[in-house]
Amino acid sequence: MDARDAARLLKGVRAAALAGDRPPAAPRPEIAESWRRMLAGGVHPDRDARSRMLSSAETEERRQDSPLREVLPVLREGLLPALDEALHIMVVADAEGRLLWREGHSSILRKADRLGFAVGADWDEAVVGTNGVGTALVTRRPVQVFSAEHFVSSHHDWTCAGAPVRDPRDGRLLGVVDVSGPLATMHPATLAWVSSVARLAERELRVRHLESLERLRAVAAPLLARLPGRALAVDPNGWTAAVAGLAPVGRVPLPKSFGAGRVWVPQLGDCAVEPLPGGWLLRIEQERTGPGPTRVVLDLSRAGSWSATVYGAAGSWSQELSPRHAELLFLLAESPHGRSAAELSQELFGDPTRTVTVRAEMSRVRRNLAGVLAHRPYRFAEDVEVELIRPQDPAGLLPHSTAPAVIGARLGHRGRGMIP
Structure with a gap:
């Protein structure tokens, strides 16, 4: 099937989904999940909504504050040489979906201007619908959005491939690098290409972090020796x-x-x-004494910013959670009596045999949250009170997750729309 035939099919899929009819083909899972979010959030499928553009000063301030500035040479080296010939552009957005850098073929840049795909624009999924920048930010995974997979119809002549970039120091989402272009110019391998360059950028950040630790070690070692x-x-x-x-x-x-x-x-x-x-x-100064943790607050209310805050006699502290650890702690919070490795494997992967992976991840979680979790079965400790803060909209619960148990929790109270 060529690009035009695929685009026609996707338009039929989108139209059927919006009308609540049976589509001629099922949308890809990540696209269907995004469309559900758009319907629940009231995004208009045929209206080109735009939020306020950042001023030049605001954009420059964000650029200076963004660690992505340090890896621009890596992104440019990996992507720009092919963009002119391929009629693509490269866009780098921060973790809020604001476009901070944009480079590429001049004619495509002009077309992007007409779409509002410009430096300073807000391409959060909740503002402009399903797209390679905003949807990658929500799911925290690489995503390609082809033609009518875009929720808003004015974007159907475009195809985008976006990959998230994380800070290797703490796993924090820094933003997205995206390659976009006209429908006819996009190649099936574009997403793999963009994802590889995003990983190179993360590797560069990791190298810089190791270099900074080495500088700190050179200062600290003589002090520690004395x-x-x-x-x-x-x-x-x-x-x-x-x-x-x-x-x-x-x-x-x-x-x-x-x-x-x-x-x-x-x-x-x-x-x-x-x-x-x-x-x-x-x-x-001394060994930790006194009672252990008494309460933990698991906050899953904000997409991409999940945390566990532990309270005890000596105070409180917070731990940012990776997507996988957020899934595991959610499942345990929903299971006061605990879960075996096989049960967690079934709920995470739909396969009870992947217990080695589950045990390895649980070992990491327990190491980070000492005193909070017990095992045999895996559960929160009996003397720890657990508070789970969910998103107001059930569809926003761990939107990156493909775990069967999490998807079931998201769909427990379905939003508007008939997307399968």
């Missing part, structure tokens, strides 16, 4: 550069209200904290 007792040097994200008097620790979760002085640090206890160039010196 200190009695246990101490370690960490960067602002808690990654360890050097230790003395204790086993190596990859990373420690730093409390939100972290700074110089006497601070209680999870997994370490009370620490005397002093600033270092590029990080902190932590001198452990």
Whole structure:
């Protein structure tokens, strides 16, 4: 099937879905999920909605604050040489869907201007519908949106392929790199190409992080050698550069209200904290004592920003959650009596045999949330109160997830529309 025939078929699929009729073919799962979100959010399928453009000053401020600025050379080297010949453009957006950089074939840039696909524009999915930037931000996965897979009809002459870029230091979503162009010019391998370049950008960020840890280690090692007792040097994200008097620790979760002085640090206890160039010196004063965690708040209310906040006698601290760990903790919060590895495997993958993967992930979760989780079966500890904060719209629950149990929870209260 050529591009034009595929576009005609997709228009029929979209029209049937909007009308509540049986479509001539099923939309791809990630597209169907996005269309459900658009219907539930009231996005008009035939109206080209746009939000306020950022001013030049606002755009420049975001550019300077974005870690993506550091990897622009990698993105350009990986994508730009082929864009002119392919009649594509490259777009880099931040985690809110604002377009910060845009380069490529001049004639395609002019067409993009007419669509509002310009620097400073907001291409959040909730604003402009299903698209390669906004949908990749919601799902946190690479996505290609072909012709009438775009929810808004004015975008049907375009095809986009977007891939998220994450900060390797903490897993935080930094934004999306997207390649877009006219329908007839897009190649099936475009998504794999863009995804590969996004991974190269993350690798560059990882190299820069390791270099910064090495600089911190050079400063901290002589200090640690002269200190009695246990101490370690960490960067602002808690990654360890050097230790003395204790086993190596990859990373420690730093409390939100972290700074110089006497601070209680999870997994370490009370620490005397002093600033270092590029990080902190932590001198452990005593073993952690007293009762363990008493309450945990699992906040899944904001797409792409999930956290677990643990409360105990010594205070509270928060841990950002990866997509997989958010899924696991949601399933455990819904199962007070616990789940075996096989049961979690079934709920995550629809296959009870993938227990090795489940056990490895649960080991990581338990290491990050010490004292909160128990095992045999996997569950929240009996003396820990659990509060689960869901999105107001059930369709917004872990929108990246393809786990059967999570999809079932999302569809428990279906929004408007008849998309299968």
